[in-house]
Amino acid sequence: MNFFTPIYCKQSVAFWVALAIVVGLVGLSQATEQDMLQLPVSSPHLCLSCHTITSPSPGDADLNPFGLDFLENGRVWDSNLAQLNSDGDACLNGVELGDSDGDGQPDGNVDEQSGNPGVADECGSSNLVDEKTWDALKAMFDGN
Ligand SMILES: [Ca+2]
Numbered sequence: 766m767n768f769f770t771p772i773y774c775k776q777s778v779a780f781w782v783a784l785a786i787v788v789g790l791v792g793l794s795q796a797t798e799q800d801m802l803q804l805p806v807s808s809p810h811l812c813l814s815c816h817t818i819t820s821p822s823p824g825d826a827d828l829n830p831f832g833l834d835f836l837e838n839g840r841v842w843d844s845n846l847a848q849l850n851s852d853g854d855a856c857l858n859g860v861e862l863g864d865s866d867g868d869g870q871p872d873g874n875v876d877e878q879s880g881n882p883g884v885a886d887e888c889g890s891s892n893l894v895d896e897k898t899w900d901a902l903k904a905m906f907d908g909n
């Protein structure tokens with residue numbers, strides 16, 4: 766039986782290395798998809814909402830400023846993250862992601878991001894629904 770052991774071991778090492786790579790790729794892809802599901806609206810920026818490239822991979826998955834804040838927030842979308850302005854442009858993360866109060870439900874009939882929360886971009890095209898929601902939110906805080 767010892768005669769076969771070296772060959773078996775070589776195959777085994779190659780197998781486990783290959784398996785680790787596959788599991789790593791699948792793991793990252795699942796993590797990214799699960800993280801994306803946390804966002805109230807993920808289109809059109811998709812992976813670019815958090816990453817610096819369109820197709821992040823295990824060796825190349827740098828995060829943009831919003832991705833870093835999302836990570837620091839425990840990979841959870843909530844009101845704290847909604848009220849930050851990760852990229853420092855004119856809009857809060859909640860406005861850019863179409864969920865001003867960060868409750869996970871898109872504002873009104875919003876179905877697309879108004880801007881990328883991780884890139885300083887044109888995000889001032891907020892519609893009437895966004896402004897109404899934001900005014901209602903401010904009124905809630907002013908009342909307390
Ligand atoms: Ca912003």
Ligand SMILES: [Ca+2]
Nearest residue numbers: 880881884886
């Ligand atoms: Ca932005």
